[in-house]
Amino acid sequence: FVFLSVPDGYEIPCSGTGTARFYHRLAPGGGEDRSVAFDLAEDPRPAERHAMLVLADPQTQNAADMARFHAETVPDVRATVAGLAGPVAFGVACGDIVYDDLSLFPDYERAVAAMGVPFFQVVGNHDLDLGATTDETSTRTFSRHFGPRWYSFDRGAVHYVVLDDVHWHGRGYLGYLDAAQLAWLAADLATVEPGRTVIAAIHIPPLGAAQLRPGDDAPHIAESVTNREALYRLLEPFRAHVVAGHMHETGHAFAHGVHEHVCGAVCGAWWTGPICWDGTPNGYAVYEVSGESVTWRYKATGHDADHQLVLY
Secondary structure, eight states, X not given: OEEOOXXXXXXXXXXXXXXXXXXXXXXXXXXXXXXXXXXOOBOOSOOSEEEEEEEBOOOBOSHHHHHHIIIIIHXXXXXXXXXXXXXXXXXXXXXXXXXXXXXXHHHHHHHXXXXXXXXXXXXXXXXXXXXXXXXXXXTHHHHHHHOOSSEEEEETTEEEEEOOOEEEOSSOEEEOOOHHHHHHHHHHHXXXXXXXXXXXXXXXXXXXXXXXXXXXXXXXXTSSBTTHHHHHHHHTTSEEEEEEOSSSSOEEEEETTEEEEEOOBTTTTTTSSSBOTTSOBSEEEEEEEETTEEEEEEEETTSOTTXXXXXX
């Protein structure tokens, strides 16, 4: 691919279904000199105030799960967007868009079209070609639908980065950011003024808190980014947030100079019950930005905005 970092002040270019289309695929061959054109339209709406909806782990395994996603999540997102009272909005599917059945990607794209705002996609461990023998070949289907595995864009005063931290080794995965991606990220962040707000979206959380409850000495390699220190160092000059999913629970920690957010799952208990591991209702996160300030809240699907907790 050749792709660009969509600048603030321009509409997010989209495919016919509403997924962000900021890239061109380059076919093999064709000589050394090739060119592509990106046609960007100016956005008359100021994005100083904007909102990001983070849908982590829709994880639809079959047509019945996908039907519930369309029937329950899609109208809830539409209502949330309508209630934002002005800010420019976009969505991020924060990985595990489907549950190993990649033929369901077109149904997810239909859901994006129905939600009515541009969506960026993060690759999750259930979005991979599981027959692949290398990490490089494990995202062929994902990339055919959604483009590069890592990229960036700007909205208002915030610089956004999407990363792929799911490293497939042929028989499983671990949380890891490879050298090519880290080199790209260093070059990308070199264009961003130190002190600015940077939000990175990934699937597996850098550290999370899952290891704390059972008292484990270290996080599991499939539930954390094993080389997270490299990510922390690159984000150190900025007011940084990392938004992740994967864990089917909710968490927030401020450590290593970075806000780490773990978002509850759209599917709750894999569409078998409306609740996550830790009791979080199934739903999604809403991040609202005003200038450089970021606030966040959780939206339980099918409930009023203030529904957060039930005790028995």
